[in-house]
Amino acid sequence: MGKKESSQKRLQAAKDLNQLVFRYYQECLEAKTHGKPVGWMPPMNGAIELCYALDLQPVFPENWSPLCAAFGYTPENFRVSEGLGYSRDLCGYLRNIVGYVYGPMAKGGLPLALPEPDFLLSFGGGCVPAMKIFHILERRFPKAIVFSADLPQVAAEHVEGHHLTYAVSELNRLIDFLTQTTKRKLDMNRLKETVSLSDQASALWDEIMTYRRLIPVPFSAAEIGIMFVMVTRQGTQEAVDFLAQVRDEVRERAEKKTGVIEDEQIRLFWDNIPPWYNLGLLRAFEKMGGVVVAETYSSAWSIRLTGDDPIEALARKSLLSYSQVSCVSIKKRREDVLRACREYAIDGAILHRNKSCAPITLGQMDIQKALQEELAIPSVIIDGDHMDERNFSEAQFQIRAEAFMEMLKHKKGLR
Amino acid sequence: MNKVYAGIDIGSLTTETVLVDDRGEMVASHISSTGSNSQWAAERSFRQIQKMTGFPLDQITYVVATGYGRASAPMAHKTMTEITCHGRGACHLFPRTRTVIDVGGQDSKVIKVGPLGNIVHFVMNDKCAAGTGRFLEVMAQALEINLENMGPLSLKSHQDIAISSMCTVFAESEVISLVAQAHPIEDILNGLHQAVCYRLTGMLNQLGVEPEVTMTGGVAKNIGIVNKIQEKFGLKINLPPEPQVVGALGAALIAREQDREIEPHE
Numbered sequence: 181m182g183k184k185e186s187s188q189k190r191l192q193a194a195k196d197l198n199q200l201v202f203r204y205y206q207e208c209l210e211a212k213t214h215g216k217p218v219g220w221m222p223p224m225n226g227a228i229e230l231c232y233a234l235d236l237q238p239v240f241p242e243n244w245s246p247l248c249a250a251f252g253y254t255p256e257n258f259r260v261s262e263g264l265g266y267s268r269d270l271c272g273y274l275r276n277i278v279g280y281v282y283g284p285m286a287k288g289g290l291p292l293a294l295p296e297p298d299f300l301l302s303f304g305g306g307c308v309p310a311m312k313i314f315h316i317l318e319r320r321f322p323k324a325i326v327f328s329a330d331l332p333q334v335a336a337e338h339v340e341g342h343h344l345t346y347a348v349s350e351l352n353r354l355i356d357f358l359t360q361t362t363k364r365k366l367d368m369n370r371l372k373e374t375v376s377l378s379d380q381a382s383a384l385w386d387e388i389m390t391y392r393r394l395i396p397v398p399f400s401a402a403e404i405g406i407m408f409v410m411v412t413r414q415g416t417q418e419a420v421d422f423l424a425q426v427r428d429e430v431r432e433r434a435e436k437k438t439g440v441i442e443d444e445q446i447r448l449f450w451d452n453i454p455p456w457y458n459l460g461l462l463r464a465f466e467k468m469g470g471v472v473v474a475e476t477y478s479s480a481w482s483i484r485l486t487g488d489d490p491i492e493a494l495a496r497k498s499l500l501s502y503s504q505v506s507c508v509s510i511k512k513r514r515e516d517v518l519r520a521c522r523e524y525a526i527d528g529a530i531l532h533r534n535k536s537c538a539p540i541t542l543g544q545m546d547i548q549k550a551l552q553e554e555l556a557i558p559s560v561i562i563d564g565d566h567m568d569e570r571n572f573s574e575a576q577f578q579i580r581a582e583a584f585m586e587m588l589k590h591k592k593g594l595r
Numbered sequence: 596m597n598k599v600y601a602g603i604d605i606g607s608l609t610t611e612t613v614l615v616d617d618r619g620e621m622v623a624s625h626i627s628s629t630g631s632n633s634q635w636a637a638e639r640s641f642r643q644i645q646k647m648t649g650f651p652l653d654q655i656t657y658v659v660a661t662g663y664g665r666a667s668a669p670m671a672h673k674t675m676t677e678i679t680c681h682g683r684g685a686c687h688l689f690p691r692t693r694t695v696i697d698v699g700g701q702d703s704k705v706i707k708v709g710p711l712g713n714i715v716h717f718v719m720n721d722k723c724a725a726g727t728g729r730f731l732e733v734m735a736q737a738l739e740i741n742l743e744n745m746g747p748l749s750l751k752s753h754q755d756i757a758i759s760s761m762c763t764v765f766a767e768s769e770v771i772s773l774v775a776q777a778h779p780i781e782d783i784l785n786g787l788h789q790a791v792c793y794r795l796t797g798m799l800n801q802l803g804v805e806p807e808v809t810m811t812g813g814v815a816k817n818i819g820i821v822n823k824i825q826e827k828f829g830l831k832i833n834l835p836p837e838p839q840v841v842g843a844l845g846a847a848l849i850a851r852e853q854d855r856e857i858e859p860h861e
Contacts, residue, residue: 533721545801552716563721575663576702580719583678587714 185460187402190433190440193426194403200422201247204412205292211237212295217362220294220317220324221301222310224501226351226494229378229415229485233371234364239294241313243411245273247292248280249456249567256284258568271309272536272567278313281320297324299361301354303331303498307539327357335509336500347495355491368490374415375490381414384423386482391430392473393524396439398430401450401472402462410481445469446588449521451476451547452532452540453566461577468585469594474524476517476540510543514550521557528588529559530581535571558591560584598656600854601644602846603637604677605629605664608700608728609813610636612644613843614655619687619851623648624840633664641670657854659846663701675849677842678706678717684845685809686712689833693805696795696824696832697842698814700728705798707805712845718798726794728813730763734787737770738780745784749819752785754778766790784819792823799828809833811841 189195211218218237221227231238248254254272257279262268264282266275284290300321302314318326329350334343359366388406391398406426413419448465450472455461462472483500485493508516521529529551531544544561551557560580565571597617604611606629614623625644629636637660645652652670660671661680668674677697685695686708695706703726707715720726735742756778760766766787773783791814808830814820815838825832835841 558716561718576719579663579676579678579702583676583714583717586676586679587717590713 185463187459187462188466189403191399191403191406191426191429193422193429194399194406196422196425197405197408200418201408202292204408205247205294208237208239209293209295217298218295219299219301219358220297220314222303222306222314223411224481224483225303225498227301227303227354227498228412229374229490229494230351230355230358230366230371232415233374234358234362234366236358236362236364237295238412239297240412241277241294241317242273242310243408244280244294245276245567246456248276249569250459251292252457253280253284253290254457254567254569260284268568268570269535271307272565274309274313274316276567278316281317297321299325299327299358301327301329303329306501307537325361327354329354331498334499335512337512339496339499343499344492344495347499348492351491351495351498371490375485375493377417377420378415379485379493381410381419381423382482382484384420384427385410388423388427388430389482391434394434395447395525396437396441396444397447397471397473397524398433398438398440400440400462400466401454401475402440402459402466404454404475404477405459407477407481440471441466441469443469444471445592445594446527446585447471447473447525449474449517449524449526449529450532451517451529451544452534453477453537454532455564455566455569455572457567457569458572458574461574461581464578464581465585468582469589470528470585472530473526474520510546513540513543514547517547518550518555521551521555526557527592528584529557530584531559531561532566533561533563535563535565536567558584558587598854599650599654600847600850601641601655601658601670602680602843602848602850603640603658603660603662603668603671604680604840604843604846605633605637605660605662605668606677606700606842607663608732609839610640610662610664611840611843612640613840613847614644614648614650615844615847615851617851619848621844621847623650624837624843626837626839629664633667634669636664637668637670657850659850659853661842661846672850673853675846678704678719679714680842680845680849681811682706682708682714682845683712683848684841684843685811685833685835686710687844687848688835688841689807689809691807692809692833694799694802694808696799696808696810696815697812698727698791698795698810698820699812699842703727703795703798703812703814705795705802707802716802718801720794720798725763725766726791730766730791731787731814731817733763733767734770734784737767738774738783740780743816745788746816746818746820748781749784749788750822751781752779754782754785755789756782756786758783758786758790788817788819788823791820792827795824796827799824804828804830806830807833809835811835811838813839 220239223240257276260283261275261279409419483497548559602613610629612625658671660668661677665674681697685692697704703720706717
């Protein structure tokens, strides 16, 4: 594969993100020297706010994987996990973290690294690889104390009172575990504060996303890295400040009608997780007058934490987080994509057939059919992988992307 | 001849150049192998067509390049994908075409076209190039026969043999093992063509087959595969006189439209 083109960031905040990422991972490594216990956990559930409220250091293996892809750490991690017998057909997030913890983590020498966990929060939910990752981590880090949570996987529209009651009881069990294990006391006012900060970040996220409905769109999927704070910093002032900076910049661009590219001709939707090792491929569309205006992830972070009871709010978030992206029915996925395509005035959809994520990829044929029949929106399938570059062909991507743009331009009467 | 327009299709295995005149009629075509350097292939193909026609290359009004090596053609004024070009070329030759099957050296495509040859929808093979021209070349080598003889020979088959693997490497092993079991070569070829047809059927079903169907690309020269698709869908497939140059023809026609800013089929 030739030299990759970098994605072009238009927002100053997106350019500043690297420092924020570096600061977070530095903080993770320094946590132990400050007497702060380190816990590894899946993202998007209520444990993150709880950890920040208890002054514990949350670490997210699922966030570490895209970082490895962007920084070029994955080939070595994959080599190690494949050497251990993990098949190339498995999820790239799983193979990457397994390879990392059994390989480069022990050797050291990388500019960024993860600290060993003192405790593991195994949530027993999400997609199967997300659960299996923690089973493997339990074996790799036998000294880490394990909390095995049990939450039902219920579709968002089917969550009922008894589900919430159960989730609250599980969250209380988690609080007992964390306070007893780390000998810390939970200050309810501090918890309310972190929950409030998390809610403010979600509100800002929603506000930022609404600007993407404008023509021309003020920022694109090339800037989606901003979601880093929604994964790792929920419940902190840093996340709120960062997103406020993004919002201000986006608002200013919107008011001045500054688009991502000079002449926005085609508005595109990206379905599925992007290839983290090559976000620069979005430039291919931009050079042809196309901008990826929205993506599957756009709505994944807007779980508002309202109400007076912070524990109930976090319990609800934990229940809903499973069903935001990967644990949804095909019907719901289809509805979500169609709604996004209507809201963001989409001309064409790019369906990333992601070898590394069967749950999100499943149903794309239905989505393609529904887009064409219900909205007359054409779509193209791009074969790839969100983690493993070996499952992606730049030449094949280029031909599909160009042909798709030629087709869409002809449809809109642009020559 | 007043003005001449050129289309050049630099594919993975072969490079084709087509010249069309002011009325959009094909005046010359040339096919050569691409080799290891796309730019050289383009320049060589252009020189060859000049030799054939005697038409000075610097007087070609507009050039459109297509195919995998389209970005490497120094003489091109514009590049277009082969999907658009095959659609245009197929509709020029058979104006009622609504579905194009293009099986080239390293990929296969099914393209739905509108009345003006514009692309309405398309699907391509996934990352694996099984069932394409290169796949057939490897199988011809394994069976020690000429590529051109594969189609006619397969028509003599009397027994269906299933080739279970479509991976080029595994299928080659399977073919060698069938040879070792003394299966007649025509039956093995028939099985291979059946496997290619299954793969194309998946793409055709995905898009929906709307007649007329035109087949382009080198694999359209294989009568065994063409017959299998015709039988499977119960329809007659349009076959261009030279299926390999349809992409280059489409590119030349687009070159003509670019120069004159005229509508397709004008």
